[in-house]
Amino acid sequence: MGGSLTERLQALAGRELTAETWAQDAVNQPMIRHWAEAMGDRNPIHLDEDAARAAGRDGVVAPATMLQAWTMRGYAATVAGGPASPAAAELAALLEEGGLTSVVATDSELEFARELRLGDRISVTETVESVSPEKRTALGTGHFVTTVKTYRDQDGEVVGTQRWRLLRFRPERPAAPGTAEQPEPTAGTEAEPAAQAEPAVQPEPAEKPRPLRPRPATNRDNAFWFEACLEHRLLIQRCTACGTLRHPPGPCCGVCRSFDWDTVEASGRGEVYSFVVNHHPRVPAFDYPLVVAVVELAEGTRLIANLVDVEPDRIRIGMPVVLEWIDADPQLSLPAFRPAGTEKN
Amino acid sequence: MASSPTSPLSGAAAIVGIGATEFSKDSGRSELQLACEAVLAALDDAGIGPEEVDGLTTFTMEGNPEIAVARSCGIGELSFFSRVGYGGGAACATVQQAAMAVATGAAQVVVCYRAFNERSGERFGTGMQDRPMASTADRAQYSWFTPFGLLTPAQWVAMFARRYMHRYGATGDDFGRVAVVARKHAANNPAAWFHGRPITLEDHRNSRWIAEPLRLLDCCQETDGGQALVVVSAERARDLRHKPAIVRAAAQGSGEDQQMMTSYYRPDITGIPEMGLVGRQLYAQSGLTPNDVQAAVLYDHFTPLVLPQLEELGFCKPGEAKDFIADGHLELGGRLPSNTHGGQIGEAYLHGVNGIAEGVRLIRGTSYNQPEDVHNVLVTAGTAVPTSALILGAE
């Protein structure tokens, strides 16, 4: 088959990825009850016949966002995989050919045509809507692949659609063997914001999650600092007796020996005091080359942090930098710095 | 100009035996076996039986307990045992501990040892990436750098090196010259891992980045092996088979605002103040000056920190070490022939203890790269951590 990879990918638009697939169970009260409980959805129209009628329905209706749940294949079948359609196989081959082995779900749009009632039988088909031209993103170079799932009832009427957009990309740098690239929220300048992807509906085999960054060893002397980081506040410990700022923090003031302290929030402005560019060894939790700097804050204390959005060979000692945040994982946010004047809005 | 020693420690004890295993990348034996082989070899060199040993010293990041070494080597009762903290910075402190024990009568024969499989076993250079975390202050200090990916000794040292280059205009070549001299000396030392394999400055320039500004050839090796030293009183030393290496001075130092490998919060980070503190003590204890020192063994886990050692110890002024080295003063025939065994870059990385053994050989006159007229040798321990050093001298 001729044409560039982009042309061949874009030629898939309109092709059917998943042929009509029927839900294993009709819309039913037990599944709705479990869903509503798990989601904390207390709307009585999903659980109580009278309440539903009082609200103008003919009876209990399923939660709208449960649409995609009805046609899920279940855990075992998802893990085991199954035969792919010709278009799906073609897409997989093209992605592999282009080295577009990494994936991140960027967003999903749902439209609902009508509410589902007990006894409805639902089917789904999935087609390729579009493939973008090649895009360079902070994660890597690749294509946004948009697919549309169309949900129908037993009469063939459309009850809802789901537009699903994935970035399929070549990682910026090769990942260590056995690890998957995972986006770092602050790393993306061009990448569209990553929506909350629901792994159960992601049409990809589960990839091994990226190892987490090393955990800080927290205790009564330093936990406050890391907790504030989760709120994106960079704190500096201050002796309340003599006013001396200190970092790394400790229980006692080395200047006046007071055990009393509070904190001040750093302005977030500083300059590069020294820095290193790490190449080896490559630890899977990080991208390399990895820049780590000692930053001297405007307040006078120094701290170690990553520099982001700057080419290593443009970094200079004395370069002004401003605070940024890395949300490494739900338990760990860390300060980082970018060159002053390149702040994101 | 030398004056009288001021410390009762100066001249009280001597190193009378040195012993090591081969230095390899895969010893094929347990770490305890390496320790026993080294201890017994050092005792054999001294001509002292294991049953006479009543003291053992080592330092942290050592996997072999003193009691296991004593039991395995048939040493019997111990009246003195000491394990100094902070890893490689404590290498020379083991001799200080031994000398103090001998000087006070706490022990008569003390063996200092280091043995490990740091290449074939748990690799040392990988740093903190997968070490378990706990909430002790000892572990909590790592919280300020490991989450950011600043994980390995090379990376920690690179931060100092960058600032030193910025302040004094030193270049990668200035670091490279340290490695070239070490490998030149190692090439002539049959015990060295890099025996017969010298490098050029061009090789250094072409070696890959590890942690900029450090290249591969700025880094020492990881070694499997063991090294031990035997310390007795200077008086007893006179009756033994080798020319004794008298402990003229032995000192430890921890600087103000000291951190483990990351003392980045001091007003200036281009010096090694803890080494300055050690140097002042060495000269005060012994009554010697830098001019009385003819050779040195300078801890070279990474080349950049050799430069400020020369400055802190008074061999040149701050910022001038690069010129001192470029002028060839670390080589045979230079002002201060250094790391004549090949250093840890060229011989082996026994966390400094093999360097102390080379200091003993320099006093004995048996180095494979022996300079002429060596009366006093200065030996340093690990830098960027609380550290220690010795001056060994001839009778």
Ligand SMILES: [Zn+2]
């Ligand atoms: Zn205070």
